[in-house]
Amino acid sequence: MMTGDIERYLAVGAGLFALGAIGFLTRRNLIMIFLSVELMMHGVGLTFVSFGRLHHTLEGQVFTIFSLTVAACEAGVALALILAIFQLSKSLDLDLWTDLREAGLPNPASPEELAPPPEQEHPQYPTLTPAGRAPVLDRRTVAAQSQNPCTKNEPLVHS
């Protein structure tokens, strides 16, 4: 059933492609979507190199180098686009841009996803009763503080 060891490299390539596809379809962060596409390209490159070794030609490696070039171009343009989108929405969330979908299609984001996230409750600060005497601050002490920060607490001590 096994025909040489080429099959397992192809299996790893298919696995990488499938993992990238899952990430592309499920993640909602723009950068994670882009990295998933790159993972898919790794799987395809591995398949190219495997078949090139099987047929003992350099075409697989040459084609992978060209796809590497295209990936670099793609990364540059995509990063510029992500920065521009981040400027507009201050977020990497893809769901903020579902208005761009085709007319007549329902919103892919469910209503509970569209609802704003619940506000984080503020931590309970302890309430302290006021104690001690209020410091006397006249112009001279303020000037002395600004001149020599080390003697900042002096008026408090002497008063």
Place this chain on the structure above:
Amino acid sequence: MTGIAGYELLLVSLVLAALGIWALMPGRPVSVRCLGWGLGLLAALGLGVRFFEPSGPVVENALFYTFGGSALLCGTLMITCRNPVYGALWFALATLATCGLFLVQGAPFLSAATIIVYAGAIIVTFLFVMMLAQQSGATAYDQRARQPLIAILAAFTLVGALLVTLDRSPAALQPAPPVAQIEIANPLSHPGEHESLGTLRGLGRSLFGDYLFAVEVAGTLLLVASIGAIAIAPRRSQGT
């Protein structure tokens, strides 16, 4: 049911892997994620047994399992982790493992070029962008997955179909019969029977001999893409 005879181990392993990844998706409680790790371990064992070749050389077996296993593991961690910074780092590790597989298959120049382009340039740029974007800490949109069931079903159907098809068509996995050197359109890309495949000299001869026009087009593409990136990127005065 006779159609799947002989593929039980493969199909069961793939179903276990699909269930494991479904359980590992972001937004699940810790107990479900532990179950996912267990299922993934079982699936990895099954696939390892399925693709084990006792006749092959020990070193190549060990290298394949190290690099292939870590590539798939890092890919899984990348698509399931909730912090995009960790996701980028797992992607870098998956890239390194893929480069190791390139190296095992006799493509050292391609391996080095991939490391330089991906792990060196793209990951650093992505981390830079993420530092800009993630100053407020964890975000809500990283904690949920969109339609994970359908995506995993589609992807694993594809993988299962590919593997079964590869297994059933052994003719596609045999080396092509040698053709006369005159009939080949790109003779420099076909090294001789006893020549090594991955030498830099052979690759350079192929790139700048057979594919010179394509290399020029690729260079032009890089130039156009860099101009486009500079044109699209927001100006600094607006605050990046």
